[in-house]
Amino acid sequence: MGRCIVVTSGKGGVGKSTITATLGMAIAEAGARVTLVDADVGLNNLDLVLGIEGAVSYDITDVEKGRCRLGEALVEHPFNENLSLLSSRALGGGALSQKGFAAVITALRRSADYVMIDCPAGIDEGFHRAVSCADEALIVTTPVPASVRDADKVSDLLAAYRLRRVEVVVNRVRGDLVLKGEVLGVGDVMSALRLPVVGSVPEDDEVLLSATVGRISDRESECYRSVCMIASHVMMGTDMVYDCTKRYRGLIGFLRRMTR
Ligand SMILES: Nc1ncnc2c1ncn2[C@@H]1O[C@H](COP(=O)(O)OP(=O)(O)OP(=O)(O)O)[C@@H](O)[C@H]1O
């Protein structure tokens, strides 16, 4: 059975879908079979982030209601056949039951090495449905107090699920602001949440503007390199965290800071 990792946050808009898509791509590029599941029923956008919205014909609700087979609803990514998506495009496709969702996840785990669930924001029914099927969680936060506080609440709620691992990814980190002490650094987030921070992903204008995995997974980008380190951690337990402040250190770094 493949591992099931839920990507959650509490606060909305911190980059769960972006991290799910990019990390999924990085793990698939490393040779494992990855299925991404959009659990944000109604406000789904993982298909868009993956750049495959035109290829989605069926979604998880169709599978649960028996309107199609699981294989028919999975969309393989054109960049890598190891990566596929089970979308949740349908608004009005019928309510998605906890039991039905769990059955679909179990079926996916039989054929994938990793099933990654993109959790909806908030801590209501959709959150619990997504989390209850996982055995590991990645909490995404940005380096600001409001986001960290929500991550902390989520961490408390996750304690009830007895997950094997709960770890944190800090996203949208501006290294220049970390050095100026205007946003939190990795160490600050780690001590605030009392959880291991296994990834730090820089704020990247390209990601913001393009917002699709095609752009994000550009191998030269800082963003993708930082996510590849998270993929190594997930797959092999390495503990290297990308240093978002590095390019702002030294003389050249000082000039970069001045011109940012
Ligand atoms: N590292 C980054 N650098 C720049 N922009 C980013 C980064 N990560 C995410 N974004 C941008 O932040 C916005 C929110 O990202 P995303 O949709 O992944 O968040 P989310 O947590 O899934 O949101 P929601 O809670 O609504 O599901 C998007 O415009 C995305 O492009």
Ligand SMILES: [Mg+2]
């Ligand atoms: Mg999202």
